Amino acid sequence: MQQKLNLYNTLTRKKEEFEPLHAPFVGMYLCGPTVYGEPHLGHARSAVTFDVLYRYLKYQGYKVRFVRNITDVGHLENDADEGEDKIAKRAKLEHLEPMEVVQHYTNVYHQDMDKLNVLRPDIEPRASGHIIEQIEMIQEILGNGMAYEVNGSVYFDVQAYHKNNKYGKLSGRVIEDLMANTRDTEGQSDKRSPLDFALWKKASPSHIMRWPSPWSDGFPGWHLECSAMSRKYLGTTFDIHGGGLDLMFPHHECEIAQSQASNNHTDAAKYWVHNNMITVNGQKMGKSLGNFINLSELFSGNHAMLEEKYSPMTIRFFILQAHYRSTLDFSNEALQAARKGYTKLMNGLNVLKKLQYPEDGAGIAPDAKLNEDLLKLTEDCFRGMNDDMNTARTIASLFNLLKKINSLHLGQLNIAQLERGTFDTIRSTYGELVLNVLGLQEEQVGDMDDMLHLVLGFYKEAKENKAYDKVDAIRAELKKQGIVIKDMKTGIDWAYEE
RNA sequence: GGUAACGUGGCCGAGUGGCUAGGCUCAGCUCUGCAAAAGCUGCUACAGCGGUUCGAAUCCGCUCGUUACCUCCA
Structure with missing residues (x-):
């Protein structure tokens, strides 16, 4: 019998026996939602999957520190330089402060996850609350020669990184193929290579969400927050990093690159775990297809x-x-x-x-x-x-x-x-x-045993008197409440109707 | 185009070489005043073709089909 938990590690493409770095402690990080819209079934799958992992590790006696972030800045609509911040866009549409949008959808997310009986994480950091940590990390990467500054923005230099490291180790990408197949930025970008990604972006005058930095008033790149926050709360190497399969590339690939290029010099996590997607008629449920269900x-x-x-x-x-x-x-x-x-x-x-x-x-x-x-x-x-x-x-x-x-x-x-x-x-x-x-809980009213005991007494009496019209009536009434009567040899009992 | 998966019975969905997956649906039986519940039994499977093997849903090859990632997405 397999006594120990085996986990599929995307990094090695194998099932591996789970062995914490510092038993009995386990550090676990999950990429949380970008809070600019209603959570949907896909969010639920990711949250529930890692909730079960969290619960099972705790059940096995580990002392787990579970960190799940809230992305409230830096997540752009697309890769183009003029891409709009998702939250800022929403705020403009609804005439709200960006932080109102963030708070609103964070609340909704919490409410929905509570309903799904997903345990709250031990730490739930926000990207906007960790600008200093992110700036520090950028400085490390710059210092190690794997990033460059252009016009107030800082980009990660994938090719410089790739000289001594392997960009693509998680997702199985081959950098040469990526180079050949990535869309040309047509000279509109400050990036040296289309593969490079933003660590810090200078804010345009109309951009609302901005912070001071050594390079410009601006905001951090999306991939950076997870690296900075996981390091702050879990250390330079921790046990498990989770997320949806669609985050594997580029998000998680970039996280590994950032971690290696910073003073961590690690892959951040020992086990990288990815949940698969929910589909509708065989197609991925996603925002871009508009086939998602909240x-x-x-x-x-x-x-x-x-x-x-x-x-x-x-x-x-x-x-x-x-x-x-x-x-x-x-x-x-x-x-x-x-x-x-x-x-x-x-x-x-x-x-x-x-x-x-x-x-x-x-x-x-x-x-x-x-x-x-x-x-x-x-x-x-x-x-x-x-x-x-x-x-x-x-x-x-x-x-x-x-x-x-x-x-x-x-x-x-x-x-x-x-x-x-x-x-x-x-x-x-x-x-x-x-x-x-599994974290399943009763949804029906808790302890109805006492009340039902009374009703079942009448039921039994009616039956003994062969008053079947009464018997049928009781059954019918209870059925309306979602309760069914079970007549067994050993006695009378009730159950929820399936 | 590049990369990675997948194709299991009416539906969903496990299963990486030989041993019942399971749930839902449907039919029958037991129980029962009639039911329900529960138990038992049964019914439809491993995309196609070839190969490896004593033996394949499971390994290999080809064909067909579907999807994901390569752009934001859990």
């Missing part, structure tokens, strides 16, 4: 592509049912299936709460084979997690375990046939994986 639209059902609204936990389960490195295709059918699967898993949690291990032993001998099988199922759950965080496999194993749990509840299997230890292991594994690691 989280608020998913939660409310208010979007032309949506047949109904989908709860946050349905979304979370939908994301977790696929492996994070596969593309995941959006469809109403898939989300409806996810909703039912999620509910089934949560009903299992309620069943488990009610199961009691018989104290008297009841004189029944434990079934060795059964115990072995059940323990194997619990191990399978972890085997899935350890194999590159394969939550799809973990969930499949949980469903296998759930069948057994339901059989115990139904009396088809006798709890007394289990060893006490087996029973406890099942209960804790199922509960902790579902709630703490």
